[in-house]
Amino acid sequence: MRFREALSDAIQCMSAARLRTGLTLLGIIAGVMGVIVLAGFSHGTSNAFYERLAPMSGALSIAKKSTPGQQGGGPVMPLTEGDAAALADPEAAKNYHSVTAYRTGSAVLRDGEKEWTLGIVGVNGPYLMAENRTMQSGRMFTEQEERDRAKVIAVSTDVVEYFFNKDDNAAINSYIRIGRIPMKIVGVFKESGDDVVMPLSTARPLMAGNDMLNTIKMIASSPEQWDQAETDIKKVLDERHGIPKSKQRDYSISDMPTLVERVKHLMNVLAIAITVLAGICLLVGAVGIANMMLITVAHRTNEIGVRRAVGARRGAILKQFMLESTIIAGIGGIFGAIFGVAAVLISQRLLPRYLPDFPTPELSIPATIVAFGVSLLIGLVAGSYPALRACRLKPIDALRY
Known part of the structure; x- marks a missing residue:
């Protein structure tokens, strides 16, 4: 099966199950958007701390014991x-x-x-x-x-x-x-x-x-x-x-460099926690794609049997289902990136006005690119098992379904 034909069939199958496709897309959109927004607030918080503490990094304070x-x-x-x-x-x-x-x-x-x-x-x-x-x-x-x-x-x-x-x-x-x-x-x-x-x-x-x-x-x-x-x-x-x-x-001396190092450590811990949270968001989207593709294979078992009976190769079946999951992940990644970037940019305008003490988020281009790339990877990985399951079906077994 040619790529154009596989793409056309994939889009038709997705259109036939719009509600299921839409709900799966929401999972990916939320995951990618969450990564971008969390990364933006993480960068903004870290930079705000460093900007505040950097001029005081050489300060020493003396107090009575x-x-x-x-x-x-x-x-x-x-x-x-x-x-x-x-x-x-x-x-x-x-x-x-x-x-x-x-x-x-x-x-x-x-x-x-x-x-x-x-x-x-x-x-x-x-x-x-x-x-x-x-x-x-x-x-x-x-x-x-x-x-x-x-x-x-x-x-x-x-x-x-x-x-x-x-x-x-x-x-x-x-x-x-x-x-x-x-x-x-x-x-x-x-x-x-x-x-x-x-x-x-x-x-x-x-x-x-x-x-x-x-x-x-x-x-x-x-x-x-x-x-x-x-x-x-x-x-x-x-x-x-x-x-x-x-x-x-009878006195003690504390220095800001020690405090700065502690803040850096806390910021690193915060970044790790946010990364884990963002990964969980994307994992939820991956589970959604895998679940949708498994349901799709189950509903289209008879169709797979017919196609295998008339000569369709396993590679063609595999390509179609992998393409479907990748398209869903790609579309979700695009919209998730758009909404995530928009949320960060809007926050940059509104937060200083209504919450001046709250750190202003900063858009992270690398995080945006990585989030979109991971969404495509999720499509491939999450769709691989259902696609392999579909292409391994024997024609006679699929026709009896």
Whole structure:
């Protein structure tokens, strides 16, 4: 049987069982579409994490330990503004920069009848660089305002949404009370969050008035200088805190490279899980094709017997049934790819508008090509057993069916 004749017969047989063919097509379409959409969200999520963490990959964070490293290590000394100043000294800060001191707490924000209890953060240093945050509106407070203990704050988009109905223009230069103290909003962060950032000198009276800190952050000058930067930090703090042995340190240093590696590992696990899930989607489609072809062989057993009786070769029967399953898989793969690509592109437009905090999916061309190729392979594999079963039928047995 020629290819054109086999193709024509296959299309006719598929048209005769439209409902069964359509349901099988849905399985393949859903499988291919699922692979493309899942791959798009996986790529988008991974890239969003890396984009967020990459600028902070050299960051080191110092925090106070709750207990000394070992028994006999002495009392736990808090981190202080003096520690931050010593670390920022040019003689010490040769392998790191952007030393930022943090003092955190909570307070009630009030504007008229509205109030909200949320975190307040007092900072001294390049906060935006340390946290990789950007300003959406207005500005960050200046060093002069920090020295003058200016009552100015920068807030997140969540605060603007709650108190000013998402209107940045209304928020900028407006006053809002923290406790009983009016604070001027000078900037709005692009990122969301339930915190208010103010100069450390302004936050100090709100938090017991002492010079204690919760955290000190800095950024290594380069990835190659992480270890040396950590050594420099330990040298300064060990001397200031009177620490004779490393196991007796009353502070801990965590670095972003370790966190980045953990995130990469989690992203790899997520990618594997998504790949398995996508494979299951395609497997369901393969089962659907195999089931349809088995039913088709059973319904057309008499026809196969007639064709074998008049001289049709086994290869012709095999070719026709294999062609039918491949055509179904190919058509399903094409529509699945179209719908999958459309879903990703539509999500790229809608998600930033309605769910700005949700990672935007990214279309993966390799995943699209692989998904379509696998759909064709599924057609061949899933249709092979029914096709072999059909071509091995003896004419006399098929005619008796």
